[in-house]
Amino acid sequence: MPKLRHIAIAAEDPEAMAEFYKKAFDFKEVGRPNGYLADGVFLSDGTLNMAILKFKTDQLGKGMDFRGIHHFGVLVEDVEEFTKKLDSLGAEHYIDQGQSGHQAGYFEKKFFGPEHIMFDIAEHGWAGAEPLPVPVKEAAE
Amino acid sequence: MAKLRHIAIAAKDPDAMADFYCKAFDFKIVRSNDGPLAYGHHLSDGTIDLAILRFKSDQIGKGMDYTGLHHFGILVEDMEESAKIVEGLGGKHYMDQSNPDRTGGFETKFYGPEGILFDVAEHPWTGTEPLPVPVKQAAE
Numbered sequence: 001m002p003k004l005r006h007i008a009i010a011a012e013d014p015e016a017m018a019e020f021y022k023k024a025f026d027f028k029e030v031g032r033p034n035g036y037l038a039d040g041v042f043l044s045d046g047t048l049n050m051a052i053l054k055f056k057t058d059q060l061g062k063g064m065d066f067r068g069i070h071h072f073g074v075l076v077e078d079v080e081e082f083t084k085k086l087d088s089l090g091a092e093h094y095i096d097q098g099q100s101g102h103q104a105g106y107f108e109k110k111f112f113g114p115e116h117i118m119f120d121i122a123e124h125g126w127a128g129a130e131p132l133p134v135p136v137k138e139a140a141e
Numbered sequence: 142m143a144k145l146r147h148i149a150i151a152a153k154d155p156d157a158m159a160d161f162y163c164k165a166f167d168f169k170i171v172r173s174n175d176g177p178l179a180y181g182h183h184l185s186d187g188t189i190d191l192a193i194l195r196f197k198s199d200q201i202g203k204g205m206d207y208t209g210l211h212h213f214g215i216l217v218e219d220m221e222e223s224a225k226i227v228e229g230l231g232g233k234h235y236m237d238q239s240n241p242d243r244t245g246g247f248e249t250k251f252y253g254p255e256g257i258l259f260d261v262a263e264h265p266w267t268g269t270e271p272l273p274v275p276v277k278q279a280a281e
Contacts, residue, residue: 016254
């Protein structure tokens with residue numbers, strides 16, 4: 001089963017916000033993204049990547065002043081297979097990793113789902129996020 | 142370490158949206174409810190609770206028409222200790238679960254930096270993984 005492995009927050013001051021969550025919940029800093037889409041801090045709780053970002057474009061159509069939870073990310077086994085599935089369910093493809101110089105490892109494909117809610121899918125995972133569980137059959141071999 | 146275990150989405154049509162994520166990612170509906178705060182469905186990927194809710198009040202000051210990611214939730218070992226730490230860091234207490242006997246959802250809500258809402262609970266959200274057993278304890 002795919003796994004939720006990423007949550008992104010749109011912040012005005014990612015540094016201060018990251019400090020808060022590090023001190024409050026002992027989340028660990030695992031990266032400092034500085035890309036075409038956003039700058040900020042990657043935190044991890046050992047399972048999920050929590051990205052606290054200052055976005056450089058208005059991806060959601062809510063304005064550059066939007067502050068709050070921005071999108072989430074799902075780790076899948078096969079991005080191409082899930083792309084077909086999402087398309088067939090009516091999701092709108094937004095952008096791929098690699099377009100316009102995006103850095104690898106942050107996301108692979110972004111979609112808008114129902115009610116224009118954005119999510120990423122990836123098969124290689126976000127910094128500090130747990131990989132997909134090994135299937136029981138494979139683990140037994 | 143505390144764990145992120147809950148992501149909540151504000152939706153106009155939680156039924157349709159829940160159906161989409163169940164079909165897309167094989168997430169399972171583990172609870173549906175129509176409570177004082179919201180109507181909707183809780184989906185699980187086995188680890189995290191993805192709540193798809195139509196809220197009944199404007200908890201985040203973005204208006205009742207807001208749709209999008211709403212808040213997240215963190216599972217902690219000790220609610221009281223975490224509340225003290227959060228408040229000591231400037232987090233603002235918003236509300237407590239009105240029914241103290243109810244577990245499997247939020248226990249306390251706070252606003253963190255930039256007014257971002259998050260829940261804290263010491264009982265796992267329904268259908269989610271509990272906190273890992275500490276290595277020392279697991280070895281005993």
